[in-house]
Amino acid sequence: xxxxFVFKALDRRAIWVIAVLVGLAVLVPLLNLALPAGHxxxxxxxxxxxMGKYLNYAxxxxxxxxxWGFCGILSxxxxxxxxxxxxxxxxxxxRQIGSRGVYGDPVLPDFMVFLNWQELPWFWYGxxxxxxxxxxxxxxPGLLAFVFGWFAFRSRVTGVYLSIITQAMTYAxxxxxxxxxxxxxxxxxxxxxxxxxxxxxxxxxxxxxxFSASALALSAAFLICSGIVRSKxxxxxxxxxxxESRSRFFGYRVENVKLFVxxxxxxxxxxxxxxxxxxxxxxxxxxxxxxxSIEIVVWTAVGGRGTLVGPIVGAVLVNAGKSVFTAxxxxxxxxxxxxxxxxxxxFLPKGIVGALSGLRKWRPRRAAPVMAxxxxxxxx
Amino acid sequence: MxxxxxxxAVLPVxxxxxxxxxxxxxxxxxxxxxATGKLKDRAGQIEAIAETGDPQxxxxxxALRDGALYFRKSDKKVFMTEKAGTGFVLFDPIxxxxxxxxxxxxxxxxxxxxxxxxxxxxxxxxxTLESPDADxxxxxxxxxxxxxxxxxxxxxxxxxxxxxDAEVRAAMELARASALLKSDAQTFEKVKAVELVGTKxxxxxxxxxxxxxxxxxxSVAQAAERQIAEIEKAQALWNSAQTVWYGxxxxxxxxLAAIGLAVTFGVMGVINMAHGEMVMLGAYTTFVVQExxxxxxxxxxxxxxxxALPLAFLVAGACGFxxxxxxxxxxxxxxxxxLLATWGVSLILQQAIRTIFGPTNQEVGNPSWMSGAYxxxxxTLTANRLWIVVFALIVFAALFLVLKRTGFGLQMRAVTxxxxxxxxxxIRTPWVDALTFALGSGIAGIAGVALSQIANxxxxxxxxxxxxxxxVVVFGGVGNLWGTLVGAMTxxxxxxxxxxxxxxxxxxxxxxxxxxxxxxxxxxxxxxxxGRAVEA
Numbered sequence: 001x002x003x004x005f006v007f008k009a010l011d012r013r014a015i016w017v018i019a020v021l022v023g024l025a026v027l028v029p030l031l032n033l034a035l036p037a038g039h040x041x042x043x044x045x046x047x048x049x050x051m052g053k054y055l056n057y058a059x060x061x062x063x064x065x066x067x068w069g070f071c072g073i074l075s076x077x078x079x080x081x082x083x084x085x086x087x088x089x090x091x092x093x094x095r096q097i098g099s100r101g102v103y104g105d106p107v108l109p110d111f112m113v114f115l116n117w118q119e120l121p122w123f124w125y126g127x128x129x130x131x132x133x134x135x136x137x138x139x140x141p142g143l144l145a146f147v148f149g150w151f152a153f154r155s156r157v158t159g160v161y162l163s164i165i166t167q168a169m170t171y172a173x174x175x176x177x178x179x180x181x182x183x184x185x186x187x188x189x190x191x192x193x194x195x196x197x198x199x200x201x202x203x204x205x206x207x208x209x210x211f212s213a214s215a216l217a218l219s220a221a222f223l224i225c226s227g228i229v230r231s232k233x234x235x236x237x238x239x240x241x242x243x244e245s246r247s248r249f250f251g252y253r254v255e256n257v258k259l260f261v262x263x264x265x266x267x268x269x270x271x272x273x274x275x276x277x278x279x280x281x282x283x284x285x286x287x288x289x290x291x292x293s294i295e296i297v298v299w300t301a302v303g304g305r306g307t308l309v310g311p312i313v314g315a316v317l318v319n320a321g322k323s324v325f326t327a328x329x330x331x332x333x334x335x336x337x338x339x340x341x342x343x344x345x346x347f348l349p350k351g352i353v354g355a356l357s358g359l360r361k362w363r364p365r366r367a368a369p370v371m372a373x374x375x376x377x378x379x380x
Numbered sequence: 381m382x383x384x385x386x387x388x389a390v391l392p393v394x395x396x397x398x399x400x401x402x403x404x405x406x407x408x409x410x411x412x413x414x415a416t417g418k419l420k421d422r423a424g425q426i427e428a429i430a431e432t433g434d435p436q437x438x439x440x441x442x443a444l445r446d447g448a449l450y451f452r453k454s455d456k457k458v459f460m461t462e463k464a465g466t467g468f469v470l471f472d473p474i475x476x477x478x479x480x481x482x483x484x485x486x487x488x489x490x491x492x493x494x495x496x497x498x499x500x501x502x503x504x505x506x507x508t509l510e511s512p513d514a515d516x517x518x519x520x521x522x523x524x525x526x527x528x529x530x531x532x533x534x535x536x537x538x539x540x541x542x543x544x545d546a547e548v549r550a551a552m553e554l555a556r557a558s559a560l561l562k563s564d565a566q567t568f569e570k571v572k573a574v575e576l577v578g579t580k581x582x583x584x585x586x587x588x589x590x591x592x593x594x595x596x597x598x599s600v601a602q603a604a605e606r607q608i609a610e611i612e613k614a615q616a617l618w619n620s621a622q623t624v625w626y627g628x629x630x631x632x633x634x635x636l637a638a639i640g641l642a643v644t645f646g647v648m649g650v651i652n653m654a655h656g657e658m659v660m661l662g663a664y665t666t667f668v669v670q671e672x673x674x675x676x677x678x679x680x681x682x683x684x685x686x687x688a689l690p691l692a693f694l695v696a697g698a699c700g701f702x703x704x705x706x707x708x709x710x711x712x713x714x715x716x717x718x719l720l721a722t723w724g725v726s727l728i729l730q731q732a733i734r735t736i737f738g739p740t741n742q743e744v745g746n747p748s749w750m751s752g753a754y755x756x757x758x759x760t761l762t763a764n765r766l767w768i769v770v771f772a773l774i775v776f777a778a779l780f781l782v783l784k785r786t787g788f789g790l791q792m793r794a795v796t797x798x799x800x801x802x803x804x805x806x807i808r809t810p811w812v813d814a815l816t817f818a819l820g821s822g823i824a825g826i827a828g829v830a831l832s833q834i835a836n837x838x839x840x841x842x843x844x845x846x847x848x849x850x851x852v853v854v855f856g857g858v859g860n861l862w863g864t865l866v867g868a869m870t871x872x873x874x875x876x877x878x879x880x881x882x883x884x885x886x887x888x889x890x891x892x893x894x895x896x897x898x899x900x901x902x903x904x905x906x907x908x909x910x911g912r913a914v915e916a
Contacts, residue, residue, distance in 0.1 A: 168892045172896075345724075
């Protein structure tokens with residue numbers, strides 16, 4: 001049937017995407033490290049961390065696509081999960097500084113010495129070991145998503161209301177993390193990192209390795225997402241997206257379905273944040289800003305929601321555009337971004353990838369648009 | 381006998397001469413006279429100064445009492461002084477201007493004893509208490525009340541006899557009571573005085589009463605304690621009233637920001653993310669109007685806000701209309717996409733304003749009738765806050781009337797409740813949508829005029845209100861203006877009550893968390909619409 005065809009295509013597509021990502025993970029660091037600086041194929045150092053950043057954004061957008069594209073939950077608070085993962089990583093990196101800080105305190109990070117704190121707050125315990133931090137990176141966003149989703153989905157908060165309370169969530173966290181009393185560095189956040197797992201964080205090899213890790217994490221996440229989407233559970237997800245009440249009447253526990261994918265998505269966002277922080281060298285409360293979370297939605301929408309590949313394409317394209325634009329005409333970036341929002345929602349409801357695949361399917365068979373590909377139709 | 385007779389004969393002439401001389405003599409000469417003569421002559425000299433009744437003499441007399449009045453040895457001129465290192469800075473005794481700095485040896489102190497000090501205090505008291513200027517008298521009485529100056533008792537009694545002004549009189553009575561409490565008056569008199577001070581003295585009386593509460597006289601101490609408790613109770617009451625007022629003030633700001641959103645969301649089920657930018661447009665319209673007025677018609681500045689109101693409504697309304705026709709009407713039935721598209725519009729508007737006016741805050745002036753403050757009992761109401769509360773209520777009432785009493789309002793409500801049915805009854809729903817959107821945006825523009833008076837007018841103005849506005853609308857419930865009113869006021873007051881305990885930021889966080897939990901309990905807000913609209 002048509003659906004099985006679509007799923008097969010997705011399958012092939014997934015293999016392609018993963019192959020490309022793994023290829024990038026090997027090739028780009030190689031081109032950076034092995035080739036001399038003047039070589040035409042040499043990848044400059046700044047490009048490595050820039051592209052690494054894009055891949056983290058892509059992972060974040062992919063996480064959002066899983067909940068928004070396939071389950072119809074428009075979260076305007078995914079930036080919060082990203083930032084929490086980032087903070088968990090940042091705390092590990094802070095503890096690694098040890099006595100090399102400005103104040104030279106062996107245990108307390110600089111900002112705590114500066115604020116006259118006498119001892120490490122309890123929630124900083126354990127972050128000196130990587131495995132603990134690694135658990136926290138997925139656990140903290142996952143736990144927040146679980147508690148939040150538990151309440152929200154159970155009481156059937158849907159649509160715009162859900163979007164707004166997720167926005168309220170990230171806004172509340174933004175305000176909270178700005179407070180010095182919280183013990184996360186307040187306004188300045190966490191920065192001045194020295195090394196990660198014993199390697200100097202500024203070193204070329206470390207950056208190349210972080211890039212590879214980002215690419216591999218993205219391909220792993222892509223594998224998980226397409227696995228979820230192609231399973232029977234994935235069909236239930238789409239059913240919940242397109243007709244929530246009907247799925248409920250069929251006997252599916254809609255709230256559990258939603259909760260599961262929301263938590264998985266939040267964990268992925270946390271991993272994205274954790275990989276992002278060592279590459280940019282800072283995490284501060286600004287990452288919680290509601291505007292950031294909305295921007296993630298735009299990457300997903302531009303690429304094409306409900307396609308899994310789309311968000312990756314969208315995140316990379318929009319951010320590359322942002323890099324070019326803000327360097328060339330800083331005045332006009334917001335105009336461009338705003339126009340992009342409007343244009344995509346009006347003219348490209350399925351995004352770039354959705355439009356392209358629609359084109360390909362339409363040409364050889366001259367048939368009506370594919371019914372199963374209802375991603376763009378999903379209201380609420 | 382003879383010399384005496386001669387003296388008597390000469391005396392009238394002498395007096396005449398003296399009085400004539402005094403009329404011509406400036407106050408300065410009388411003060412300079414203090415440098416001559418001995419200690420026993422000084423009482424007469426002070427008396428002479430007091431008789432002039434000139435309040436300008438008061439600083440010099442106070443300086444004399446406090447031992448800060450010196451004379452220059454070279455010319456025997458009198459100056460008020462201030463120690464500066466080893467020397468003295470000299471000030472003119474009347475004008476108070478600085479004259480010069482002299483070494484310690486060049487000046488000499490004018491000595492007074494305790495008897496003279498008492499006399500001086502009484503003289504100063506009566507000179508100020510009987511000054512022709514009511515404000516001087518009031519200030520003098522208040523000073524005595526604060527210091528509890530026993531020596532001023534007689535002067536107060538004398539002044540009270542002739543005092544006409546009720547306010548000054550009340551202050552004097554208070555001052556008298558406080559002076560009495562410091563004196564060795566009878567117990568019953570003191571208890572009465574305590575009661576007077578307690579009931580009339582307010583906050584300022586507390587230190588005095590606290591002192592008395594530990595007095596040895598039991599009944600006085602008890603009375604004082606009772607009065608302290610009373611005052612503190614009243615104070616606590618006024619404080620909560622003040623907090624409520626701050627809450628209402630914040631609530632009306634929220635109401636202004638959210639009410640337009642309630643209209644658009646209520647009818648179309650779409651949250652307009654560019655709503656904050658409509659508020660910003662209103663504020664910038666005010667700025668432009670004021671700039672034009674400053675440049676061309678400075679006399680009309682007080683009316684600038686009144687002129688800005690309709691213009692802001694039109695500017696923001698037109699912008700909203702264009703948005704609805706250009707973008708939103710293609711996205712009906714897809715609320716989440718509308719949210720994104722309007723967010724895009726908000727980015728464009730923000731950047732446009734930033735490009736035109738620059739990223740910095742613009743100065744929007746307060747007209748004269750919006751500055752100042754009113755005292756109401758223990759409450760302080762600043763004029764601009766008061767006007768904003770009034771204005772928010774007027775906007776609310778006007779909108780309410782439009783919705784309930786006009787044909788357009790009827791159509792709007794019909795579309796809100798059942799779009800298809802309204803359409804089949806012949807209402808042009810697309811047209812209603814466009815006008816509703818324009819109305820909601822226009823109201824946001826009006827809100828911008830008001831908010832320009834209390835907030836920074838910058839391109840980020842809208843952003844700072846948009847999330848709060850959402851919270852109000854979602855909390856109050858969609859499609860119900862009363863919900864918005866109650867929601868805004870509740871959140872405002874709750875915020876202000878939490879602030880003293882939790883701090884401003886934490887209070888806001890608590891409110892956000894509360895709303896998130898509240899939505900779980902009542903997913904459709906405080907005043908949910910009933911009927912088919914609910915599951916639409």
